[in-house]
Amino acid sequence: MFANRIAIITGGGSGIGRAAAQLIAKQGGSVIVADQSLANAKETVSLLGSGQQQQHLALEVDVSKSDSVSHLFNEVPKAYGSGAVATLLANCAGITRDGWMIDMSEEAFSKVMDVNVKGTFLTTQAACKRIVDSKSSNGGSIVNFSSVSAKIANLGQVNYVASKCAVEGLTRTVAREMGRHNIRCNAIIPGFIDTPMIRTVPEKVMEGIKKQTPLGRCGQAEEVAKAIAFFLSDQSSYVTGSLLHVWIHRYSNDPNLMEGIKKQTPLGRCGQAEEVAKAIAFFLSDQSSYVTGSLLHVSGGFAV
Numbered sequence: 001m002f003a004n005r006i007a008i009i010t011g012g013g014s015g016i017g018r019a020a021a022q023l024i025a026k027q028g029g030s031v032i033v034a035d036q037s038l039a040n041a042k043e044t045v046s047l048l049g050s051g052q053q054q055q056h057l058a059l060e061v062d063v064s065k066s067d068s069v070s071h072l073f074n075e076v077p078k079a080y081g082s083g084a085v086a087t088l089l090a091n092c093a094g095i096t097r098d099g100w101m102i103d104m105s106e107e108a109f110s111k112v113m114d115v116n117v118k119g120t121f122l123t124t125q126a127a128c129k130r131i132v133d134s135k136s137s138n139g140g141s142i143v144n145f146s147s148v149s150a151k152i153a154n155l156g157q158v159n160y161v162a163s164k165c166a167v168e169g170l171t172r173t174v175a176r177e178m179g180r181h182n183i184r185c186n187a188i189i190p191g192f193i194d195t196p197m198i199r200t201v202p203e204k205v206m207e208g209i210k211k212q213t214p215l216g217r218c219g220q221a222e223e224v225a226k227a228i229a230f231f232l233s234d235q236s237s238y239v240t241g242s243l244l245h246v247w248i249h250r251y252s253n254d255p256n257l258m259e260g261i262k263k264q265t266p267l268g269r270c271g272q273a274e275e276v277a278k279a280i281a282f283f284l285s286d287q288s289s290y291v292t293g294s295l296l297h298v299s300g301g302f303a304v
């Protein structure tokens, strides 16, 4: 599926990125594993099989630094020959620095934005420039990472949630701007996937999460890697700007369903019919004179 293609996988030294590197190599691609940990990137490369036309590379890269990203992309022609271009990019590098919004340091906020948002921007921009300059008729494909946390506005992750919402917006804009160059850009929204990133979540909390997941378990990195391969391959040739959920919503099978729903509602209670009536009156009156086509949640925060 990826014969004669070069794929850059950031964050390829661990978790989802490592599984993606393994799958893409298995399917014939040459993989550049770019990670801030060179040792982990090398370990990933040691796990990759390679056929005659394949060559894999491990590079130490900090995606949040433009010099480091330039170095990464400049290595491609050096390693694969002049004119060689990486047309496939999976932006798996990502970090968390959790804490309550009210106590969060500026450093924790900026660090997460730098890696998750700026890092995705820098590598995406570098990849697109080179693909466009190469005038390759194959175009290219980029996969970014949002998170279930962005969908449920996860508590204690205001920096991470903001960063993943930003990645979704970036993905859609890149898709619109780069479509005319046949460069596609999509994002995956993983649920809870069993990688080092979530191994700090307490066992009890994980049990609760599993109960709220209809499949009753965390996902595996290999399952997300299959979605990455879909987006990077020709299988998704008419898919761009899309956001793919690799998770299922948090509605519970709990027999105490109503209690569970209340617990998941920030205001901690069901709404009253009168409260919906106030919203109806707002829409029907002149109070909403410049409001049209809008969808208003009257959910106590449940649907946020």
Ligand SMILES: NC(=O)c1ccc[n+]([C@@H]2O[C@H](COP(=O)([O-])OP(=O)(O)OC[C@H]3O[C@@H](n4cnc5c(N)ncnc54)[C@H](O)[C@@H]3O)[C@@H](O)[C@H]2O)c1
Residues within 6 Å of the ligand: 010, 011, 012, 013, 014, 015, 016, 017, 034, 035, 036, 037, 040, 061, 062, 063, 064, 091, 092, 093, 094, 095, 115, 119, 145, 146, 147, 148, 149, 189, 190, 191, 192, 193, 194, 195, 196, 197, 198
């Ligand atoms: N695991 C999950 O449950 C989950 C859920 C939703 C979204 N995600 C997202 O999926 C992506 C992959 O996550 P994962 O679970 O494989 O995490 P992971 O922690 O296993 O791997 C992340 C990798 O990124 C690398 N990295 C961190 N900062 C970097 C930087 N500045 N430059 C280069 N590399 C850097 C790390 O060294 C690590 O190898 C992330 O964007 C994450 O936010 C994961």
